[in-house]
Amino acid sequence: MAVADWPRPSANAATGDRHAPARHAGRRQGETRMTERVVMIGGTSGIGLAVAQGQLAAGREVVVTGRDAAKLAAVVERLGAGASGEAVDARDEEAMHAFFAGLGAVDHVVVTVTGHSAAGAFRDLTADALRSAGEGKLIAQTIAAQAALKVLRADGSLTFVTAGSAGAARPGTAGLAAVNAAVEAMVPVLAVELAPARVNAVSPGIIDTPWWDWMDAETRQQTFENYARATPVGRVGRAEDVAEAIGYLIGAGFVSGVVLGVDGGSRHRPTAL
Numbered sequence: 001m002a003v004a005d006w007p008r009p010s011a012n013a014a015t016g017d018r019h020a021p022a023r024h025a026g027r028r029q030g031e032t033r034m035t036e037r038v039v040m041i042g043g044t045s046g047i048g049l050a051v052a053q054g055q056l057a058a059g060r061e062v063v064v065t066g067r068d069a070a071k072l073a074a075v076v077e078r079l080g081a082g083a084s085g086e087a088v089d090a091r092d093e094e095a096m097h098a099f100f101a102g103l104g105a106v107d108h109v110v111v112t113v114t115g116h117s118a119a120g121a122f123r124d125l126t127a128d129a130l131r132s133a134g135e136g137k138l139i140a141q142t143i144a145a146q147a148a149l150k151v152l153r154a155d156g157s158l159t160f161v162t163a164g165s166a167g168a169a170r171p172g173t174a175g176l177a178a179v180n181a182a183v184e185a186m187v188p189v190l191a192v193e194l195a196p197a198r199v200n201a202v203s204p205g206i207i208d209t210p211w212w213d214w215m216d217a218e219t220r221q222q223t224f225e226n227y228a229r230a231t232p233v234g235r236v237g238r239a240e241d242v243a244e245a246i247g248y249l250i251g252a253g254f255v256s257g258v259v260l261g262v263d264g265g266s267r268h269r270p271t272a273l
């Protein structure tokens with residue numbers, strides 16, 4: 001058959017739009033779902049919340065999680081129709097497995113959870129701080145992904161959120177770099193091991209979210225200004241910038257094993273010859 005005779009790709013049967021979320025019946029016996037469902041592990045603020053908003057706008061159902069039950073309830077109410085949530089700590093293996101088992105079939109999972117403890121000069125980095133950072137990100141993201149696999153659609157997607165520190169060689173970020181690089185290293189392996197599920201990550205630069213609340217306002221402003229000056233696009237990121245990239249990875253059925261930098265080009269600074 002000549003290329004010209006190949007059949008045309010079919011549009012989404014329900015909407016005629018090839019980029020719209022596929023509509024399908026859920027996998028659980030007796031359950032029929034017509035809308036794709038996205039689970040945000042860490043979805044009550046910052047990047048996760050922006051993803052939830054973007055995915056609702058794209059016509060998907062979202063389930064958000066976080067540890068703070070009151071914050072979660074307020075966010076679910078604010079997100080409105082199509083959103084639900086549960087307060088669960090991603091570091092708690094038993095709780096994460098119970099959460100996903102109770103959910104039933106899901107199509108896409110995005111894992112954003114993290115801690116802050118490994119920031120700061122390497123000389124002052126304590127083993128406890130590094131352990132806690134690993135627990136908050138590498139271990140928590142791994143637990144969440146493993147628990148999700150039991151209910152994730154066979155060809156669904158799993159997206160981790162790492163950080164540009166993994167490859168930035170920025171003094172004061174060795175601990176953060178190590179933890180985030182560990183998650184990034186798993187991505188290509190899992191893309192092969194868990195196929196046909198797609199596994200990707202986004203690796204954000206500095207994004208203006210509540211993640212920075214631990215830092216005093218003046219230092220944060222200085223940090224943001226320094227980053228904006230040193231970054232090709234000339235600003236820090238917004239949660240929506242990262243949500244847009246995650247939305248792309250959720251819908252991009254031929255993309256797997258990718259760590260997508262969402263950092264305004266900060267990995268590519270000008271160098272003098």
Ligand SMILES: NC(=O)c1ccc[n+]([C@@H]2O[C@H](COP(=O)([O-])OP(=O)(O)OC[C@H]3O[C@@H](n4cnc5c(N)ncnc54)[C@H](OP(=O)(O)O)[C@@H]3O)[C@@H](O)[C@H]2O)c1
Nearest residue numbers: 042043044045046047066067068089090114163207209211
């Ligand atoms: N903001 C940045 O500049 C930046 C840069 C690079 C990478 N990142 C990465 O982007 C991801 C998202 O960060 P963000 O800026 O959106 O932070 P954020 O605004 O602090 O949001 C973090 C979300 O995760 C939840 N969470 C944290 N730990 C959790 C746990 N153990 N179990 C369940 N939920 C948990 C939080 O809710 P609760 O507190 O209620 O649990 C919240 O919903 C993180 O992995 C971070 O490392 C951020």
